[in-house]
Amino acid sequence: xxxxVALIGNPNVGxxxxxxxxxxxxxHTGNWxxxxxxxxxxxxxxxxxxxxxxxxPGVYSLSARSEDEQVARNYxxxxxxxxxxxxLNASQLERNxxxxxxxxxxxxxxxxxxxxxxxxxxxxxxxxxxxxxxxxGVPIVVTIATKKEGMDELKEAIxxxxxxHVAAKLAGAANTTGKQxxxxxxxxxxxxxxxxxxxHHGQYERLRPPVIKYSNKIEKRLxxxxxxxxxxxxxxxxxxxxxxxxxxxxxxxDILSLIKNQELKDTLLEVTx
Amino acid sequence: MKxxxxxxxxEKGVDPQIVLADERYSIIGEILCDVYExxxxxxxxxxxxxxxxxxxxxxxxxxxxxxxxMFNFTFQASAVFMAIIEVIFEWIGSYTSQIPIPWLASLLTxxxxxxxxxxxxxxxxIMFMYFAISILEDSGYLARAAxxxxxxxxxxxxxxxxxxxxxxxxxxxxxxxxxxxxxxGDSNRLTTILVSPLxxxxxxxxxxxxxxxxxxPDIAGTIVFLxxxxxxxxAVTMALIxxxxxxxxxxxxxxxxxxxxxxxxxxxxxxxMWERASLFLKKAGTYLxxxxxxxxxxxxTGPGGFGVxxxxxxxxxxxxxxxxxxxxxxxxxQIIAALAFGLLAKEVVVEAIGIIYAVQGEAAIAGALALSxxxxxxxxxxxxxxxxxPCIAVIGTVRKETGSNKWTxxxxxxxxxxxxxxxxxxxxxxxxxxx
Amino acid sequence: MDxxxxxxxxxxxxxxxxxxxxxxxxxEYGILGVLQILVGLDVVNPNSLINDxxxxxxLVVVALVYISGVRPLLEEDQEGYAYLAVxxxxxxxxxxxxxxxxxxxxxxxxxxxxxxREWIILSDxxxxxxxxxxxxxxxxxxxxxxxxxxxxxxxEKGGID
Numbered sequence: 023x024x025x026x027v028a029l030i031g032n033p034n035v036g037x038x039x040x041x042x043x044x045x046x047x048x049x050h051t052g053n054w055x056x057x058x059x060x061x062x063x064x065x066x067x068x069x070x071x072x073x074x075x076x077x078x079p080g081v082y083s084l085s086a087r088s089e090d091e092q093v094a095r096n097y098x099x100x101x102x103x104x105x106x107x108x109x110l111n112a113s114q115l116e117r118n119x120x121x122x123x124x125x126x127x128x129x130x131x132x133x134x135x136x137x138x139x140x141x142x143x144x145x146x147x148x149x150x151x152x153x154x155x156x157x158x159g160v161p162i163v164v165t166i167a168t169k170k171e172g173m174d175e176l177k178e179a180i181x182x183x184x185x186x187h188v189a190a191k192l193a194g195a196a197n198t199t200g201k202q203x204x205x206x207x208x209x210x211x212x213x214x215x216x217x218x219x220x221x222h223h224g225q226y227e228r229l230r231p232p233v234i235k236y237s238n239k240i241e242k243r244l245x246x247x248x249x250x251x252x253x254x255x256x257x258x259x260x261x262x263x264x265x266x267x268x269x270x271x272x273x274x275x276d277i278l279s280l281i282k283n284q285e286l287k288d289t290l291l292e293v294t295x
Numbered sequence: 296m297k298x299x300x301x302x303x304x305x306e307k308g309v310d311p312q313i314v315l316a317d318e319r320y321s322i323i324g325e326i327l328c329d330v331y332e333x334x335x336x337x338x339x340x341x342x343x344x345x346x347x348x349x350x351x352x353x354x355x356x357x358x359x360x361x362x363x364x365m366f367n368f369t370f371q372a373s374a375v376f377m378a379i380i381e382v383i384f385e386w387i388g389s390y391t392s393q394i395p396i397p398w399l400a401s402l403l404t405x406x407x408x409x410x411x412x413x414x415x416x417x418x419x420x421i422m423f424m425y426f427a428i429s430i431l432e433d434s435g436y437l438a439r440a441a442x443x444x445x446x447x448x449x450x451x452x453x454x455x456x457x458x459x460x461x462x463x464x465x466x467x468x469x470x471x472x473x474x475x476x477x478x479x480g481d482s483n484r485l486t487t488i489l490v491s492p493l494x495x496x497x498x499x500x501x502x503x504x505x506x507x508x509x510x511x512p513d514i515a516g517t518i519v520f521l522x523x524x525x526x527x528x529x530a531v532t533m534a535l536i537x538x539x540x541x542x543x544x545x546x547x548x549x550x551x552x553x554x555x556x557x558x559x560x561x562x563x564x565x566x567x568m569w570e571r572a573s574l575f576l577k578k579a580g581t582y583l584x585x586x587x588x589x590x591x592x593x594x595x596t597g598p599g600g601f602g603v604x605x606x607x608x609x610x611x612x613x614x615x616x617x618x619x620x621x622x623x624x625x626x627x628x629q630i631i632a633a634l635a636f637g638l639l640a641k642e643v644v645v646e647a648i649g650i651i652y653a654v655q656g657e658a659a660i661a662g663a664l665a666l667s668x669x670x671x672x673x674x675x676x677x678x679x680x681x682x683x684x685p686c687i688a689v690i691g692t693v694r695k696e697t698g699s700n701k702w703t704x705x706x707x708x709x710x711x712x713x714x715x716x717x718x719x720x721x722x723x724x725x726x727x728x729x730x
Numbered sequence: 731m732d733x734x735x736x737x738x739x740x741x742x743x744x745x746x747x748x749x750x751x752x753x754x755x756x757x758e759y760g761i762l763g764v765l766q767i768l769v770g771l772d773v774v775n776p777n778s779l780i781n782d783x784x785x786x787x788x789l790v791v792v793a794l795v796y797i798s799g800v801r802p803l804l805e806e807d808q809e810g811y812a813y814l815a816v817x818x819x820x821x822x823x824x825x826x827x828x829x830x831x832x833x834x835x836x837x838x839x840x841x842x843x844x845x846x847r848e849w850i851i852l853s854d855x856x857x858x859x860x861x862x863x864x865x866x867x868x869x870x871x872x873x874x875x876x877x878x879x880x881x882x883x884x885x886e887k888g889g890i891d
Contacts, residue, residue: 034554115331119323141555148332157326236318272312295314343812353798356791357820363788364823372830375838378845512845517784658844
């Protein structure tokens with residue numbers, strides 16, 4: 023089985039150059055059913071491990087307001103790739119980190135690429151990479167994709183970011199079924215970071231709590247929402263709970279339209295900032 | 296997307312989306328304070344070049360200089376390569392016409408070489424144009440061009456975002472209409488779909504190149520440039536008219552990232568150019584070849600059977616049918632028939648002219664054309680080709696994107712009416728000027 | 731904008747030189763552009779080989795860009811250099827375009843193709859071609875001079891030109 027990797031980033035950050043560097047000629051363009059958005063798919067192998075890379079459209083956020091954002095968000099939510107690589111333009115960190123924060127909210131296995139690092143250096147700017155990585159709780163790789171610099175480091179980081187249960191399965195240790203997490207097994211208070219959806223590697227996924235937390239006021243509301251949703255197994259199995267709570271707090275129309283029970287919806291909408 | 300009113304916290308007056316976005320940005324700000332230290336060199340060329348390229352008054356003239364250069368490059372620099380390809384096909388034609396089986400000789404010489412071979416003459420300008428567009432895109436200027444145009448469009452009360460589909464329309468109208476999905480609001484989107492076909496697509500280029508080359512050889516590049524400008528002006532004007540009459544909706548400003556300026560690579564531009572050329576060649580090898588054979592057949596068959604002279608063929612009947620309608624524009628039946636076939640694809644206009652006049656080589660066709668219409672009518676013809684319905688594929692895409700037969704029919708009818716009216720204006724004004 | 735920043739702190743004299751250069755080049759492009767328009771409209775010298783009034787308008791635009799740069803340069807604003815750069819880019823585009831056209835025409839003449847038999851090189855030596863040569867020479871010499879003094883700052887400039 024291949025490790026699935028999704029490549030995402032703002033437009034004009036050199037994402038497709040990174041993609042081409044990773045996959046070389048092993049790629050093809052696919053039109054997604056019913057969509058005008060094109061996504062490229064490619065393969066590479068590193069340390070005897072096969073990787074399958076998907077190049078998601080360039081987006082600034084995941085609000086699902088444009089078709090590009092919708093495609094990217096649905097892919098991440100529904101397919102839960104093993105590793106998500108967010109390519110950032112290192113010379114425009116402030117704007118590019120916004121998407122990174124949204125991906126952290128999604129609790130995916132994230133690797134951040136600071137691309138176009140040569141621009142940062144030529145401007146004489148200084149970025150404390152280790153500290154940034156620590157603050158975000160995400161491994162960071164520095165690259166200059168146009169010069170093919172940092173690509174091996176990126177592959178290594180992707181490999182390291184592969185979650186343990188996937189790695190174990192790939193290593194052939196199939197006898198882990200006994201220790202598999204089952205829905206409802208965890209105590210309620212941990213629900214915020216527990217994603218019971220059947221992962222495509224045949225196991226349930228345990229989400230790591232994100233390092234970045236919002237203000238107490240917001241986090242309290244999120245817990246409140248998750249408590250209310252506790253019995254909605256269909257929703258809770260489909261989306262990471264904290265992310266779901268954030269979207270409800272944000273009044274995301276797509277997510278709200280999935281809640282059919284009007285009474286429940288009203289209760290949820292009472293939770294406001 | 297419309298948000299149901301229950302979703303918003305109207306009474307509290309806070310949009311939770313904004314609260315969360317602020318939260319995220321404050322976290323980003325705090326992290327950046329911690330890890331990021333700006334360097335001393337803040338004066339960047341990219342920013343200061345934008346001061347000029349996006350200048351309030353200079354921006355537009357600078358844009359025109361660049362686009363004009365692009366068209367001159369497309370036309371003038373490719374002319375010699377067109378002539379070389381033409382010589383090659385003339386040479387092949389001199390052999391195929393010697394084939395002892397008359398119908399096969401005619402099919403190959405008049406149909407395939409007269410049609411497809413003639414179309415292939417236009418591969419160089421298409422390649423050159425895509426080379427130029429690719430350079431503009433890679434350098435980062437194309438995004439600025441959208442920005443410069445946006446300012447004008449917003450000033451005219453149009454939505455700036457429509458400019459991106461319109462810009463794509465220079466390549467091909469089909470993706471342009473599809474890109475109208477990115478435009479906010481149904482009426483804005485519909486307006487964009489309706490006016491995108493007025494932007495001159497690459498398929499129309501061969502027609503201009505042929506006609507302008509015959510009638511205005513010295514200033515052909517400029518004539519083609521003016522046609523493209525006319526297309527833009529017409530698109531903007533019609534959009535404005537639609538906005539004032541059929542639709543009314545507020546427009547929102549364009550939010551767009553301007554990529555950094557880069558020196559475009561020759562390699563990248565060549566790849567892009569080759570991609571486009573191979574697409575065109577594929578089209579020439581399939582649709583245009585089939586079209587050429589059908590056209591050849593129709594031009595050689597009539598009520599009297601196969602092998603009749605072209606004047607008695609079905610093509611001639613078709614042309615004569617519409618002759619009274621086009622008489623004020625000074626088009627003869629050959630051109631009318633070519634325009635009718637041009638609904639299949641605009642390149643077919645050129646192909647059809649090649650087959651119907653049944654003469655070899657651009658020089659011979661040039662002579663035949665120059666004899667059959669006046670220079671004023673030639674301009675009217677180019678304007679007509681610019682504005683009338685591009686092709687069947689576009690009609691299909693409009694139908695698919697609007698989901699409405701009514702709007703599709705409206706799109707076709709208004710474009711033909713507009714093309715006719717504009718061509719008539721050219722003939723009348725031109726007639727007055729020439730005397 | 732940090733004028734004293736690391737890019738290039740021009741001295742008063744340098745700004746003055748640049749302003750004079752911009753004014754001179756602007757005037758050159760402007761005069762020849764207007765002349766080309768008049769020739770194209772057959773107002774003057776109707777038998778000229780060069781008949782391209784719209785090309786003349788393009789030269790006038792280049793002139794406008796240069797002349798717009800004079801004021802910021804006199805006010806010692808770094809931004810003024812951007813006008814010089816854009817003027818040079820536009821002039822350069824028109825120059826390269828004319829070189830390419832000249833080259834392809836020469837190819838046609840060499841192959842003795844029908845429409846090129848009577849081509850002569852003089853008809854392609856347009857103002858757009860000739861005007862850029864001094865700009866190019868001055869730019870190169872200025873570039874060299876600056877590189878000698880401030881290597882670091884010129885790396886950035888070299889990337890754009």
